[in-house]
Amino acid sequence: MLFDDRDHILELALQRIIKAREAESSTKRRIFKPPKIHFSARDYTEIIVWQECQVTPPP
Structure with a gap:
């Protein structure tokens, strides 16, 4: 929207x-x-240690 040529859109x-x-x-x-x-x-599955991640519910 910010890079539109129409002035009213800007x-x-x-x-x-x-x-x-x-x-x-x-x-x-x-x-x-x-x-x-x-x-x-x-292995690629071991790159992130999910047990150490704190997962919170969405707001």
């Missing part, structure tokens, strides 16, 4: 971005933390 995109930035979010933001990688793994 204005709409700008209004949506400003509105989203000004709106207070009632949901808690979750930060993505990539899992640690086991470089000495012998």
